[in-house]
Amino acid sequence: MEERTFDELVGAVSDLQEERVLLDANRLRWVDPYGMTGLLAIGTWLRRRGHKPSLRLPDNTDVTSYLSRMDFYRHAAEAFTEVHGQGRQARPGGSDVLLEITPIRSHGDVHAVVDRVQERAGTILTTQLHYSRSAAVQFSVILSEVCQNIIEHAQSDGWVATQTYHWKERLGRKVVAIAVMDLGIGFRGSLSSEHGTRFADRWSDATALESAFLSGYSRFSDPGRGQGLQQIRRVVARWEGRVTIRSGTARIADVPAWDERTPLQRNLPPFPGAQIGMVLPAAVPEAQTTGEVEAHEKATGRR
Amino acid sequence: MSGGMNGDYLRRSSLRFDLSALVRRSVATLYSHLVTRPTGQALRLGIESQIGELGEVCLSVLDFGQVAVIDFSCADEIVAKLIRRFAADERPCDAYFIARGLGEFHRETVDYVLARQGLALVAETADARVELIGDVDDVGRQAFAALESARRARLDALSQALAAPRDDVHAVAERLVQQRVVLYDSSTREYVSLRALLEELG
Numbered sequence: 315m316e317e318r319t320f321d322e323l324v325g326a327v328s329d330l331q332e333e334r335v336l337l338d339a340n341r342l343r344w345v346d347p348y349g350m351t352g353l354l355a356i357g358t359w360l361r362r363r364g365h366k367p368s369l370r371l372p373d374n375t376d377v378t379s380y381l382s383r384m385d386f387y388r389h390a391a392e393a394f395t396e397v398h399g400q401g402r403q404a405r406p407g408g409s410d411v412l413l414e415i416t417p418i419r420s421h422g423d424v425h426a427v428v429d430r431v432q433e434r435a436g437t438i439l440t441t442q443l444h445y446s447r448s449a450a451v452q453f454s455v456i457l458s459e460v461c462q463n464i465i466e467h468a469q470s471d472g473w474v475a476t477q478t479y480h481w482k483e484r485l486g487r488k489v490v491a492i493a494v495m496d497l498g499i500g501f502r503g504s505l506s507s508e509h510g511t512r513f514a515d516r517w518s519d520a521t522a523l524e525s526a527f528l529s530g531y532s533r534f535s536d537p538g539r540g541q542g543l544q545q546i547r548r549v550v551a552r553w554e555g556r557v558t559i560r561s562g563t564a565r566i567a568d569v570p571a572w573d574e575r576t577p578l579q580r581n582l583p584p585f586p587g588a589q590i591g592m593v594l595p596a597a598v599p600e601a602q603t604t605g606e607v608e609a610h611e612k613a614t615g616r617r
Numbered sequence: 618m619s620g621g622m623n624g625d626y627l628r629r630s631s632l633r634f635d636l637s638a639l640v641r642r643s644v645a646t647l648y649s650h651l652v653t654r655p656t657g658q659a660l661r662l663g664i665e666s667q668i669g670e671l672g673e674v675c676l677s678v679l680d681f682g683q684v685a686v687i688d689f690s691c692a693d694e695i696v697a698k699l700i701r702r703f704a705a706d707e708r709p710c711d712a713y714f715i716a717r718g719l720g721e722f723h724r725e726t727v728d729y730v731l732a733r734q735g736l737a738l739v740a741e742t743a744d745a746r747v748e749l750i751g752d753v754d755d756v757g758r759q760a761f762a763a764l765e766s767a768r769r770a771r772l773d774a775l776s777q778a779l780a781a782p783r784d785d786v787h788a789v790a791e792r793l794v795q796q797r798v799v800l801y802d803s804s805t806r807e808y809v810s811l812r813a814l815l816e817e818l819g
Binding site for chain 1: 650652653655656685687690693694698722729734
C-alpha cells in the first residue's frame with residue numbers, strides 16, 4: 315500500500331453506493347507512510363460521505379507490528395467505524411520510525427512535530443542516512459512547512475508520518491519517506507478566488523497544482539507567502555529526492571533521475587484535499603555505486 | 618519547546634559623533650525552535666515594541682545564536698516583515714538591524730526570504746566579519762565592503778575607493794541606505810557602517 319495503490323483504492327471506492335464498506339487489508343504485505351495515512355484519509359472520507367467503513371487488518375505480523383509502531387491503530391479507530399482482526403501490539407516508535415502518525419490540527423501540533431523530530435531525527439539522519447547536522451535541521455524545516463500547509467490552506471485537519479527504510483532493489487540505499495495528507499479544500503479550492511479567473515476555462519486541479527508548485531502562487535497577497543513549497547522542492551532536489559502532491563484529480567511531481575514517473579498526472583480518481591509524498595535517499599558520494607554502498611553499509615554495521 | 622526572545626536594553630553609551638544623542642541599541646535574543654507564522658509574528662511584535670521604546674534612531678541586534686531551527690514562514694514573519702516595515706516610507710522610527718549568530722542553514726533561510734522580497738540585512742559572520750544577505754548585487758556588495766573598511770565615508774571618498782564615477786556610487790549607496798544596511802549621517806554627509814556604529818555604541 316503506497317502512492318500508486320492509493321489511487322487504485324480511491325478509484326475503487328469513489329462510486330460506491332452501499333452504506334457499509336469493507337476495506338480488506340488481510341493480504342497486505344507492505345505499507346509505507348503514504349499508504350497508512352492514505353488508509354486513514356479514505357476511511358475518514360467515506361465516513362464523511364455517510365458510509366460506514368470498516369477495515370480488516372493484515373494477517374502478516376511484520377506489517378501489523380509496523381502499523382503498531384507507527385501508532386496506526388489508535389487513528390484507525392477514529393477513521394473507521396469498525397476495525398477487524400488482531401493488530402500485533404508493539405510500542406510506538408522504533409529505530410526506523412522518525413515520526414509516528416500525528417494529527418495536524420493547529421500550529422501547536424506543528425511545534426510538537428518539530429520538537430519530536432529534532433529529538434529523534436538527528437541521530438537517525440546522521441548515522442543511518444549520512445546527512446550532515448545542518449541537513450537534519452533542514453529536514454525539520456521541511457516537515458514544519460509541509461504541515462503548516464495543512465493549517466494555512468486546507469481548512470481541515472490532516473496527518474503526517476515519516477519513516478526510514480531500505481530501498482535495496484530500487485535504489486540500493488536507505489530512504490526517508492514522508493507523507494502528509496488532509497481532506498480539505500485542495501489546491502484548486504485554495505487558489506480559486508485569487509488566481510482562478512486568469513486561467514478561465516483552463517482552471518483545473520492540474521493548473522492549480524502547477525501554479526502553486528512551479529510558480530509559487532498563494533491565496534494570500536502577502537509577498538512572503540508561497541515560498542514554503544518552493545523551498546521544499548529546492549531542499550528535496552538537493553538531496554536527489556522526490557516530492558509529489560496529489561490534489562483533486564491531479565498529481566504533480568519533481569522526479570529525480572532514479573524514478574520514472576510522469577511529472578504531471580491528470581484524470582486521477584477524485585479525492586478531496588492534498589496528499590503529499592516525499593522520498594529522500596541517503597546521502598552517498600557520487601562516485602559510489604550501489605554495490606559500494608551496500609559493502610560500505612555492511613562493513614559499518616548499518617544494515 | 619517553543620521559540621522566544623529575551624529583550625535587554627544594553628548600556629546607552631554616548632557616541633563620539635553626531636548621532637550619539639539619537640542612536641540607541643537593543644538586543645533581541647531569539648532561541649529554540651522558531652517555526653510557524655504565529656510564533657514569528659509574536660516575536661516580531663515583541664521586537665517592534667522594544668524598538669518603539671528606544672527613541673528616534675535605533676540599532677537592533679537580532680541574535681540567532683541559540684536558535685536550533687528556523688523555518689521559512691517564521692523567518693518571513695520575524696525578519697522580512699520587520700525589515701520591510703522599517704524600510705518603508707511610513708516607518709514608525711529609524712531602526713537598523715544586524716543579525717548575529719546565524720548558522721549556515723539559518724543564514725540560507727533568512728537570505729532566501731529577504732532576497733525574494735528585495736530586502737537585505739547586515740549579518741555578522743563567525744570570523745567576526747560582516748556580510749550582506751538578501752537582495753544585493755555585486756556592485757552593492759563592493760560598496761558595502763568599501764564602507765566597512767572605511768567605517769564612515771563621504772561620497773567622494775567612497776567613489777575614490779571604488780574607482781567608480783561619483784553618480785554611479787551615489788546611486789548604489791542610496792540603494793543601501795534605502796535597504797537600511799547603511800546609515801547616512803546628514804550632519805556630516807557621511808555614509809556610516811552599521812558595524813562601526815555598533816562598536817561605537819559599545
